[in-house]
Amino acid sequence: MNASVNMPITRERIVNASWELLRECGIEQFTMRKLAKQLDIKAASLYWHFQSKQQIFQFLANEIAQKVVLSAQNEGDWKEQLYRFGNHFRNQLEKYPCSAHLMIQTVPSGAQYIDLINHMLKIVEPLPISDRRKFSSIACVLNFVLSFELDKYQQHKNDVAMKGVRQEIEPTVGNLPEPLRRMYLNGVFSDLGSDSMFQTGLKILIFGIEQLSMTEKET
Structure with missing residues (x-):
C-alpha cells in the first residue's frame, strides 16, 4: 500500500506532485486525473485546493516568478542589470520543467508575476524614453x-x-544556396538553442533599447 495514502493532501504536496508530473509527461499530457494518480488520491480531492488545471499552472508560474525576483541582483548600470537579469531569468526557467510554457500560458495577474514585471520596469526606469516604450x-x-x-x-x-530518420530528411549540401550553404558547412546550425545564441540575442535587444533611448533623447 502506498505510504502517501495516509498523508494529508496539502497544497504543497499537490504543487510538488505537479512539478514531478510535468517533468515526466510534459505540459501537453498533464491532467487532473494523472495528478490525482500521482498522489494516489481521487481527482475530486484536488478541487478542494485548486479549482482547475489552469489554476495550478497559474500558481506554478507565480512560484517561478517569485524565485526569479527574490534571487535577482541589482548591480551596475541599466544595461548590465538587464543583461544579468535576462540570463538569471533563463537560468531559473531551466530549473523547472515546462516553466516557459507555464509563464506564457498564464495571465500575469499574481503578485509574484507582477513583481517580476515591475522589477524589469525599474531597470529601464532611468531611460529617457516614454513609459509606452x-x-x-x-x-x-x-x-x-x-x-x-x-x-x-x-x-x-x-x-x-526524428531519431533514426534524420539522415533521410537532412538537406543535400550541394543544393543549398549561399550563404546558407557556407554556414551549414561551418556548423553554424549547431548553435541553435545554444548559450552563445541566447547571449547574442539578448545583447541585440539591449543594444536596440539603448539606440531607442538615444534617438528619443535627441528628439
Missing part, C-alpha cells in the same frame, strides 16, 4: 527569454521524434 522594451526581453526556452523544448521533442 519602456514597457515595450521589457516585454520584448521577457518574450525573448520565454520564446528561447520554448524553442529549446520543441527542438528536443523534434530530436526525439
Whole structure:
C-alpha cells in the first residue's frame, strides 16, 4: 500500500506532485486525473485546493516568478542589470520543467508575476524614453527569454521524434544556396538553442533599447 495514502493532501504536496508530473509527461499530457494518480488520491480531492488545471499552472508560474525576483541582483548600470537579469531569468526557467510554457500560458495577474514585471520596469526606469516604450522594451526581453526556452523544448521533442530518420530528411549540401550553404558547412546550425545564441540575442535587444533611448533623447 502506498505510504502517501495516509498523508494529508496539502497544497504543497499537490504543487510538488505537479512539478514531478510535468517533468515526466510534459505540459501537453498533464491532467487532473494523472495528478490525482500521482498522489494516489481521487481527482475530486484536488478541487478542494485548486479549482482547475489552469489554476495550478497559474500558481506554478507565480512560484517561478517569485524565485526569479527574490534571487535577482541589482548591480551596475541599466544595461548590465538587464543583461544579468535576462540570463538569471533563463537560468531559473531551466530549473523547472515546462516553466516557459507555464509563464506564457498564464495571465500575469499574481503578485509574484507582477513583481517580476515591475522589477524589469525599474531597470529601464532611468531611460529617457516614454513609459509606452519602456514597457515595450521589457516585454520584448521577457518574450525573448520565454520564446528561447520554448524553442529549446520543441527542438528536443523534434530530436526525439526524428531519431533514426534524420539522415533521410537532412538537406543535400550541394543544393543549398549561399550563404546558407557556407554556414551549414561551418556548423553554424549547431548553435541553435545554444548559450552563445541566447547571449547574442539578448545583447541585440539591449543594444536596440539603448539606440531607442538615444534617438528619443535627441528628439
